[in-house]
Amino acid sequence: MKTIRTLMAGVALAALAHAPAQAFCGFYAGRADANLFNEASQVVLVRDGNRTVLSTLNDYKGPLTEFALVVPTPTTLQKGQVRIADKLTFERLDAYSSPRLAEYRDTDPCQLNFGWGLQPIASFTDVQAIRMLSGVAQTSASNQALGVTVEVQYTLGEYDIVSLSATQSDGLETWLRENGYSIPKGASAALKPYINQGMKFFVAKVNLQEQAKTGYTALRPLQFAFESEKFMLPLRLGMLNAPADKAQDLIVYALTRQGRVESSNYRTVKLPANQNLPFFTKPAFQDFYKALFDNQAGKEQHRVVFTEYFWDMGWCDPCAADPLSAQELRNAGVFWVAGDADAQFEAMRAPAGTPVPKIMLPPGGGGAQPVVLTRLHVRYTANTFPEDLMFSQTRDRENWQTRYVIQQPFDSSPSACSNKMAQTDCEALCKQRITEIPMPRPGSYDYGNNPYYRLKSPAELQGECVAACTTSKQSALQAASTYYQQSLPARLQTEKQTLADLTGWSTARIEQMPDARKYSAQDNREPVAPAQPAKTWWERLFSFNQLR
Amino acid sequence: MRLPVSSPVLGSGITAAPASVAGRWHRNWRRLDARWFQIVFLLSFLLVGVLARDFALRPLQVLLAVATAALTQAAWQWALDLPTKKQWSGTLSALVTSLGLSILVRAQSDWVHPLLAVLAISSKYLIRLGPPSCKSHVLNPANLAAFLAWACIPGAWLSPAQWGSESLLALWFIALGGLVTQRIQRRDVSLAFLSAWGLLLAARLLWLGYAWDPGAAMWLQQISSGAVLLFAFFMISDPMTTPQHPRARMAYAVLVALAAFVWQVLLYRPHGLIVMLFVCSWSVPLWNRLWPRARFAWA
Numbered sequence: 001m002k003t004i005r006t007l008m009a010g011v012a013l014a015a016l017a018h019a020p021a022q023a024f025c026g027f028y029a030g031r032a033d034a035n036l037f038n039e040a041s042q043v044v045l046v047r048d049g050n051r052t053v054l055s056t057l058n059d060y061k062g063p064l065t066e067f068a069l070v071v072p073t074p075t076t077l078q079k080g081q082v083r084i085a086d087k088l089t090f091e092r093l094d095a096y097s098s099p100r101l102a103e104y105r106d107t108d109p110c111q112l113n114f115g116w117g118l119q120p121i122a123s124f125t126d127v128q129a130i131r132m133l134s135g136v137a138q139t140s141a142s143n144q145a146l147g148v149t150v151e152v153q154y155t156l157g158e159y160d161i162v163s164l165s166a167t168q169s170d171g172l173e174t175w176l177r178e179n180g181y182s183i184p185k186g187a188s189a190a191l192k193p194y195i196n197q198g199m200k201f202f203v204a205k206v207n208l209q210e211q212a213k214t215g216y217t218a219l220r221p222l223q224f225a226f227e228s229e230k231f232m233l234p235l236r237l238g239m240l241n242a243p244a245d246k247a248q249d250l251i252v253y254a255l256t257r258q259g260r261v262e263s264s265n266y267r268t269v270k271l272p273a274n275q276n277l278p279f280f281t282k283p284a285f286q287d288f289y290k291a292l293f294d295n296q297a298g299k300e301q302h303r304v305v306f307t308e309y310f311w312d313m314g315w316c317d318p319c320a321a322d323p324l325s326a327q328e329l330r331n332a333g334v335f336w337v338a339g340d341a342d343a344q345f346e347a348m349r350a351p352a353g354t355p356v357p358k359i360m361l362p363p364g365g366g367g368a369q370p371v372v373l374t375r376l377h378v379r380y381t382a383n384t385f386p387e388d389l390m391f392s393q394t395r396d397r398e399n400w401q402t403r404y405v406i407q408q409p410f411d412s413s414p415s416a417c418s419n420k421m422a423q424t425d426c427e428a429l430c431k432q433r434i435t436e437i438p439m440p441r442p443g444s445y446d447y448g449n450n451p452y453y454r455l456k457s458p459a460e461l462q463g464e465c466v467a468a469c470t471t472s473k474q475s476a477l478q479a480a481s482t483y484y485q486q487s488l489p490a491r492l493q494t495e496k497q498t499l500a501d502l503t504g505w506s507t508a509r510i511e512q513m514p515d516a517r518k519y520s521a522q523d524n525r526e527p528v529a530p531a532q533p534a535k536t537w538w539e540r541l542f543s544f545n546q547l548r
Numbered sequence: 549m550r551l552p553v554s555s556p557v558l559g560s561g562i563t564a565a566p567a568s569v570a571g572r573w574h575r576n577w578r579r580l581d582a583r584w585f586q587i588v589f590l591l592s593f594l595l596v597g598v599l600a601r602d603f604a605l606r607p608l609q610v611l612l613a614v615a616t617a618a619l620t621q622a623a624w625q626w627a628l629d630l631p632t633k634k635q636w637s638g639t640l641s642a643l644v645t646s647l648g649l650s651i652l653v654r655a656q657s658d659w660v661h662p663l664l665a666v667l668a669i670s671s672k673y674l675i676r677l678g679p680p681s682c683k684s685h686v687l688n689p690a691n692l693a694a695f696l697a698w699a700c701i702p703g704a705w706l707s708p709a710q711w712g713s714e715s716l717l718a719l720w721f722i723a724l725g726g727l728v729t730q731r732i733q734r735r736d737v738s739l740a741f742l743s744a745w746g747l748l749l750a751a752r753l754l755w756l757g758y759a760w761d762p763g764a765a766m767w768l769q770q771i772s773s774g775a776v777l778l779f780a781f782f783m784i785s786d787p788m789t790t791p792q793h794p795r796a797r798m799a800y801a802v803l804v805a806l807a808a809f810v811w812q813v814l815l816y817r818p819h820g821l822i823v824m825l826f827v828c829s830w831s832v833p834l835w836n837r838l839w840p841r842a843r844f845a846w847a
Binding site: 303 | 654656702711755758759
């Protein structure tokens, strides 16, 4: 009986496990990383006080001669304030914070819980481990006339960099074009408000000779360190080339000390998460997440910022990838990870070419880092995001993730259960079991742990044992039958509906997915008790009754 | 329905002729405490926010805020032996305050909302300034609560953007807000504030050189924010904590708009409206001294 109760407790735990605050005890089964979204720009935004370290990753794929990067910056960026960042930082942050799939497995419903003659055994594990599926992440004079002042000019890695201040937007557009920057027509109208705000411009193009020397095929990310009250991303400038209703994706990894980051001028919404999906979604998890995001972004008419992940960087549960090490965080621009934040930030503004200093950690790795990561995913159009994206840091520290759960059915059937039960010989089992009952030693009053049995004859004990065994078989068969014909099909039906609601997929489309019909009710109409083996145990039951 | 003549509800000397039923209804409507309307609207905003705008707010936080606000109010009324101690008037105010702070403040734990409710209600009795004719509490309690949540309460924050800028919702706010302010005759403050705020934002966009597109959309996005409208119709329109003289009140609303504009738009600091209303509130006793008027009283 206690075994059953423990089992019930186990089931209840598994059912609760999709509640957000519940500690995770299943296993990570897959993730949907940023590569899924074509043309998604990625930005790492490190912020504490008014200190900002911004890294941008361009997924630029055109001819390198055409590449031009124009970033409005609150102050003129001096030589030391810009670095070449490591693309690996983005990959690590992406892998760590990706939407994830967790997997649980059902236990075999066909179990002979035959405890007659034994002390109750309290240990019972409901959740079984499966191995991790996914591996690593895929995972001058004329200038004056134009009103443009070149503040700083240098080459950094594959980039020719200029920091400019400008007084006229037309002049800036002309200057850029004359100096070989390929910028879209009409850029001056978009540049004007930034000039009037007193903002400066960081401008970069590719130095082909230097680029060849680096040996990289893709452009490496750039990292800027500056101080400003403005906690924002100049989103609007990137919309110049796109049609007004074309959606673009932006993923922001905000690393802060205090709490979750949200937009201060657009709604920030958590994606629907922590729901149970049908087991057959597992191989299609990336398609699922893409469809879910399309569907949710469409429902919100591309007017909101979605939170995909928010977690204390010290840990994860389940881990889609290990949390970033202190050195990786430092590379990402988190200047407060090891000791003096002021000195660390100044080091980030040291003359260019200075390597990021190695940081010294106290013995034991320095413990949990006071860093929280917010992963925001924005799908925007020029029409729906008329303003640049502004942020504020909250004091919210409640970890949250886009996690989905699959509960793998136990792959068997009622008939397999019948066969298994038929092969269980109660008579033989009981003969063995009776010998295991602690019996009183001759001449002693010690009746062991089971005084109940002491006055019965071996034949009586055998009879009782076989009856108990037979009942156990029946309940195993009943459990298997209920599981495969009622609870599993019903659960799958609910999970399919969740899948349809989240993704907007039609029922017909879902039913056509591989294995979608596997455990549905009509495919499981097998006799509860198959003819041949059943006879034997009924016979045994009757023979037992005759014995009494 | 036939209404009894000279009922205490209706007042005396009203004839029961059917033609005047509407008139009587109107008089009753005018007599009912405006805070009842505020409560209904704040409650509906709270529900809209929680159900349709995924506010991170738990029912327990709201319940605790309402309960502690009502208890704190009663405690002060009895402790000071106020003539109003046996009336429901104070409870209405407490309810308005606790609903307002629930709409504005977010917190991880459950103790933040009740703590703020206690502080907000107590401030009405502890921080009182002004000339004898209209000595009153200085701070709007919900404003104080929001300010404290932003400034110094651990684990608390404000999420002003969570209302979004959808125009339908904005219209709903304006309609309901208008009704409430008409009832308490403070729509002049709301309108003066909204006009000043809208003009300042428009002027900035023009000065920055935005073209019609996207300038117009930006302006709409900024002005139709739910947080701005909620502030205009339910916070700055508080008759107790704004100057009593109508013209002083208008000037005050413009001052708050200007201060918030400088703080938030020019200096890029957060929560301009909440912070600057808190700051400007301290000047209200001075306004009342310079332009005296009798103090407002609830119906």
